[in-house]
Amino acid sequence: xxxxxxxxxxxxDGRTGIDIGIEGGRIVAVERNLQAQxxxxxxxxxxxxxxxxxxxxxxxxxxxSLGLPRMNVSGTLLEGIALWGDLxxxxxxxxxxxxxxxxxxxxxxxxxxxxxxxVDTSDPRLVTVEAMIEVRERVAPYIxxxxxxxPQDGYYRSPGAVDALNRALDMGVDIVGGIPHFERTMGxxxxxxxxxxxxxxxxGLPVDMHCDETDDPLSRHIETLAAQTIRFGLQGRVAxxxxxxxxxxxxxxxxxxxxxxxxxxxxxxxxxxxNIMLQGRxxxxxxxxxxxxxxxxMDAGLNVSFGHDCVxxxxxxxxxxxxxxxxxxxxxxxxxxxxxxxxxxxDALTVNAAKTMGLTGYGLxxxxxxxxxxxxxxxxxxxxxxxxxxxxxIRRGKVVARTAPRIGELFLDGRPARIDGGLDYIPRY
Numbered sequence: 284x285x286x287x288x289x290x291x292x293x294x295x296d297g298r299t300g301i302d303i304g305i306e307g308g309r310i311v312a313v314e315r316n317l318q319a320q321x322x323x324x325x326x327x328x329x330x331x332x333x334x335x336x337x338x339x340x341x342x343x344x345x346x347x348s349l350g351l352p353r354m355n356v357s358g359t360l361l362e363g364i365a366l367w368g369d370l371x372x373x374x375x376x377x378x379x380x381x382x383x384x385x386x387x388x389x390x391x392x393x394x395x396x397x398x399x400x401x402v403d404t405s406d407p408r409l410v411t412v413e414a415m416i417e418v419r420e421r422v423a424p425y426i427x428x429x430x431x432x433x434p435q436d437g438y439y440r441s442p443g444a445v446d447a448l449n450r451a452l453d454m455g456v457d458i459v460g461g462i463p464h465f466e467r468t469m470g471x472x473x474x475x476x477x478x479x480x481x482x483x484x485x486x487g488l489p490v491d492m493h494c495d496e497t498d499d500p501l502s503r504h505i506e507t508l509a510a511q512t513i514r515f516g517l518q519g520r521v522a523x524x525x526x527x528x529x530x531x532x533x534x535x536x537x538x539x540x541x542x543x544x545x546x547x548x549x550x551x552x553x554x555x556x557x558n559i560m561l562q563g564r565x566x567x568x569x570x571x572x573x574x575x576x577x578x579x580x581m582d583a584g585l586n587v588s589f590g591h592d593c594v595x596x597x598x599x600x601x602x603x604x605x606x607x608x609x610x611x612x613x614x615x616x617x618x619x620x621x622x623x624x625x626x627x628x629x630d631a632l633t634v635n636a637a638k639t640m641g642l643t644g645y646g647l648x649x650x651x652x653x654x655x656x657x658x659x660x661x662x663x664x665x666x667x668x669x670x671x672x673x674x675x676x677i678r679r680g681k682v683v684a685r686t687a688p689r690i691g692e693l694f695l696d697g698r699p700a701r702i703d704g705g706l707d708y709i710p711r712y
Contacts, residue, residue: 285311285321286680289655292332294647295629295663303332305653308679313649325675325682329706331658331666334646335396335676336606337636340491340524340552340590342598343400343418343428344411347382348374349595360496360561363598364435364465370597371406379414380421386594387422389604392684394656394673396426399491399590399640401433401460404451407443412451425678429640431491433460438475440466445478452486459483461492463504464528476507484515489641491521491552495528498562498571502528506540509547522550522639524590526575527562537576541583550639551580554592555612557599577617581627588636589613589628606632607670614667622664629663653680659688665709 287305294301304312304319312319345367352369355362390398402415412432419428432451434444438461452459461479463472476492483490490512495502505523512521523544529537544551553575562573581587589609594602602608610628614620619628637645644652659671676684691702699707 285319286323287653287677288317288319288321288324289332289657289677290317290324290326291329292327292657293329293661295331295333295633297662299329301332303647303655305677305680308653309644310647310649310651310653313647325657327657329661330674331660331662332647333394333656333658333663333666334633334637334651335654335656336394336632337397337588337640337642338390338395338591338606339399339522339550339588339636339639340554340592341398341400342593342596343383343386343398344379344402344415345596345598346386346594348597349600355597355600358560359564360598363561363596366597367403368405368436371403371411374410376410376414376417379411380417383415383418384421386604387418387426391425391676392673392686393604393606394658394676394684395604395606396654396676396678397637397640397642397645398426399429399431399458401431401491401493402451402456403435404432404447405434405436405441405444407447409447409451409454412454412456416455425683427640427642429458430456431458431460432456433493434462437462437466437471438479439471449482452482452488458489458491459486460490461494463492463507464495464497464499464502465493469502472504473507476504477511480508480511480515480517480521483520484517489520489522490517492523494523494526496525497528498531498565498573499528500531500533503532503540505529505549506543509543509549512547512549518548519550520641521547522552524552525554525558526551527558527573529575530562530571530573537579541579541585544580545583545585549585551575551585551587552590552639553577553587553613554590555609555616556602557592559612559616560599572616574613574616577613578619578624586635586638587631588639589631605670607666610667611670625664625667629667654678659704659706661706661709669704671704
């Protein structure tokens, strides 16, 4: 007798008509025609069942703060940083917690159950850190939340930032962050990468740096990050987020850089929505696309995952907590529209991102945690195209969210009365 059986599911790897048996919060059977009963059964009716979506790069302390204290008129990264700098000294722990919890509610309905959030440590009060640690504890039953100590104003550039970052780590923040391209000089940026990697090595922590989020092809801190990763023995535990300067670098330099990154086992986290919005702002035409070299990095064997980065905050006035929206943009910006390309994009929202976050028990195989999402689509390609409703979101074997299917009604002679956007209106590959 199982706790739950999901029947007739299509899986991301192409298997169809699969039953998933769940007991004790874990997947214990994945097979066709599972001969068993359960306390509850969900009929997937040939729809896609996926592991939950994973966001390895987000700013939860700023989310839903759009318009405070004013709007970002220029729409630039630097004005967004300045706006956040104005808001940060006056924000309270209570409002930080409230906004973050409301975003987590939205995330669960979107099947997003794993989030890594950068937490600004530039304010010596560390109210942001206190708030996000409380949020991490409160959402633990339904979202795994990792926190990065992020010196938004620069590790060396901002007075007191060195001490504040160390205090944040002492308080229980999980990961060492940085922003070397925002230091006053390239030399300071290089020094910050070395110092932060040393801290991570001494404390036994991972590293996740905002790195080279700029159009400047001479911003090459990812080279330093890869080298220091190897020096300190941090291979596989380091992520370089954004890396947008790579879209402007010359091909010869990149031909040397990518093998170094692969040797260091760097996890790469582009943020397609934000990168396409904020980069290329100084260009007239031709205008640069603003995202790192996703295809080339994937082809070189690096682990590439995508982040949402921002939702309705000083940097980005849009966003929905939907990682499929992120993947949808990635397809366009990276020009990865082939069938195999789209499968790799979907992996970047799920299994690759889970690897970036070091998750254990993630997936749809026997023995994995019973965390899964039923989507109103037949396969991963259609999920990326349609961004469909999440019919059920399951955490440790229990349904934590449901959304009704999107059904269109027609009133046309001789045509169907109803259109199921997830199954009826699809091409046949």
